[in-house]
Amino acid sequence: KSCGIPFFLDQKRTILHHPLVEFIRSALEVVNGNWRADAVFRCIKSSYLFPLASDAAQRRYWRDQVSRLENYVLAFGIKGAAWQPENRWHFIYRDTLELEEELQESLSQADLDFLExxxxxxxxxxxxLLSFQEKFKASPRVKDRVLALYNLLQSVSVIKQLELATKQALAEGDPDKSREQEQVYRGIISLLEQLTEIIGEEEVSAVFFAxxxxxxxxxxRLGMAPPSLDQVIVGNLERTxxxxxxxxxLLGVNEGVLPSRPGGEVIFTEAELEIMEAQGFHLSPGPWRRLLDEEFxxxxxxxxxxxxxxxxxALADTEGKALLPSILINRLQELFPALVVRRQTAEPQEPEDSLLPFIFHPRQTLSILIVQLGRWKRGEPLHSLWWEVYNWYANGGGEKEEAKRLLGGLFYYNREDPLTPRTSRELYGQALQTGATRLERFCSCPFAHFAAYGLRLRQRLLYGLETPDTGRFFHAALRNVTSSLQEHEKHWGDWEKDELLKLVSAEVSKLLPRLQQEIMLSSRRYLHLAKKMEETVGRAALILAEHDRRSEFKPIAAELAFEEKGGRGLPxxxxxxxxGSTVDLVGRIDRLDQxxxxxxRLYLRIIDYKSGNTSLDLVxxxxxxxxxxxxxxEAVLSCAREWLGETALPAGVFYFRVHDPLISSSGPLTPQTLQTEMLKRFKLAGILLADPAVVRLMDKELQSGYSPVVPAAINKQGNLYGIAKSLQTASNFAELCRHVRTIxxxxxxxxxxxxxxxxxxxxGHKKACTYCLYKAVCQFDLLLDENRYRRLAKVPEKL
Incomplete structure (x- = not known):
């Protein structure tokens, strides 16, 4: 095949690879398996449910429709009765945990067109498939089920589909594929006829019938007759x-292969077989007879x-182990003493080997050339004749497209040139408006940013609960609880434990049906998980209430947006x-305290809710x-005078982790000790101003020692100590803000x-590629000299 020589492979082949067989098997799996997505789309992708279309553009259109439909079904977990025609699909790709006013926006015309x-x-x-399911489930008799399956084949015009496939195969120069279409259909019809004749009146379950x-x-099995063309026939001794x-x-004449090594245990000896054959019993040949047949x-x-x-x-097997020649080789050498055994390798082993036998067909020689050039790149010597061969291919001597592809891969450098300013502006917009997360992605890896925001590549959405979904749920629940507190004009610490847990339960109950299309209500497992999630939010709410009671910082805003959107929020x-150009940074703050x-003096701090173990690192x-x-x-401080009526100072930025920690102890804990340990597990992580007055505003019960609320400590003299990176002086804080803004x-x-x-x-131990979604796109490979990690240095002492 690599040399372009026509050949015929003389062997029987299974038909399981054929699309029609896959269509039948998957159709049965659809009706027996509650319309699971994998079975449904294996059935659809067999193309027998497509309208008849000989035009390539039409076939491409229907394949695109299948891809869109599959993405939709997988994203919303559609199965079973949802496929019935009376059940209309109304799901839209949108974050259902967003604010109520955003969810109440009516569907756009684009949304309606997409749903249609x-x-x-x-x-x-x-x-x-629905028609087939109705007829297939109507009667348990085998002949009725066979009839339902036959009607399904007729309803999709399977004969015309096979005729079209035959014509396409002939047009593509594949006569074997064209001849197998009729054989497959005849074999399937024969199978259905045999089932009807033998057990047609039997009653069987749908699963057993499948x-x-x-x-x-x-x-x-498919058995093709060799055509009358002048070509090479590839077969074996017994069949051909x-x-x-x-x-x-005659290939593979090795010891144990030809003649084959007798194997397997026998039930009857040769003598017993002769006796049984004399009595009229016809059994398979014994070892001795098989040996004589093989010799013949x-x-x-x-x-x-x-x-x-x-x-x-062969001199060696695929693992490099030596193989011995068959005794047949010795017999041939005895019969023909002048016979010369030539050693032939697939490629030159040494530079001085005779090269002419390896330069014969353009496609085969190209493969050998690639191997030789690969060795040359590793520093091994290369015969000058191979450069002549290379120049022949480079000048378009043969296999032009294949040579361009393979040689291009050999000398490929995994680099990406920058976009032109014009292309960049067309891709990202003339006036760039970005979020902080996007800038972080770019600083982590520019190509990952390009893939996410330039190419807009996205993972396929799958119906299920993932870690990010849990984090968004916790975030939405605390946001809604905070909004309810503000409606009641109360702070976290003003609520009793039972009242607060009741409020949390009410808000969680509202959100559960909106998470992943009611996934939390779909099974007992998810109902149990929903209960655990409610307990986690309740635990976090109780800790926030305790923080509020110990702190002078009170929330003044939740989900505070700074973006130009109808005048809402901050600029x-x-x-x-x-x-000289400008870029607008937009975003939404989880919680702002003052x-x-x-x-x-007025101080502000920001708290961001996280479900993972996240920390703020100066590096x-x-x-x-x-x-x-x-x-x-920075966004809040820059507009504090216009918004709050006075200048504000930074007090700190923190992460609050929403989780349900496990407290371990060697003995019983008192309620007070348990409360203290729980506070430590929920301690805010972040950076705060190195000012004892500000620290005491965050934890007014702190007299000395470490605070269970913030990462700081005060000694008996009233001075701060603790984690150096968490405490920053006012000048360091200002320098850090300026540096971040510059970055x-x-x-x-x-x-x-x-x-x-x-x-x-x-x-450190973190690599941008570890959880990157675009590794398969960028093809980053440390084996390539040009692909190296960008190792980041430590923070200068001045910061």
């Missing part, structure tokens, strides 16, 4: 019977060719770029990997410049 397109596609594909069909299809051969190549077949093979006989044996944070010192701040909270704080502006500028290099960062 999905509905038309599913009705077109499901109608034959097993019968599957067993019968597995047993069917062709006379008038001009040349014969070998004799026929060696004497069949009229012009040339080529006998070869975006404007970043100035080096070329407090005043005794001298009247990540410095290199732009954790910009969000500092930029959010954000630089990242935004490089985005608009079209930078998209494959340059993932490596900081």
């Amino acid at each position: 397109e999905i509905d038309q596609a599913r009705r077109s594909f499901s109608s034959p 097993r019968l069909i599957d067993t019968g299809l597995s047993a069917l 019977r062709i006379g008038n051969l001009r040349a014969l190549f 077949l070998i004799y026929l093979s060696l004497t069949r060719a009229s012009d040339m006989l080529w006998v070869s044996y 975006p944070l404007r970043l100035q770029l080096t070329d 407090a005043r010192t005794e001298d009247g 990540e701040f410095y290199h732009g990997l954790s910009l969000q909270l500092i930029l959010y704080l 954000a502006s630089d990242a935004a500028g490089r985005i608009l410049q079209g930078r998209l290099e494959i340059s993932p960062c490596h900081i």
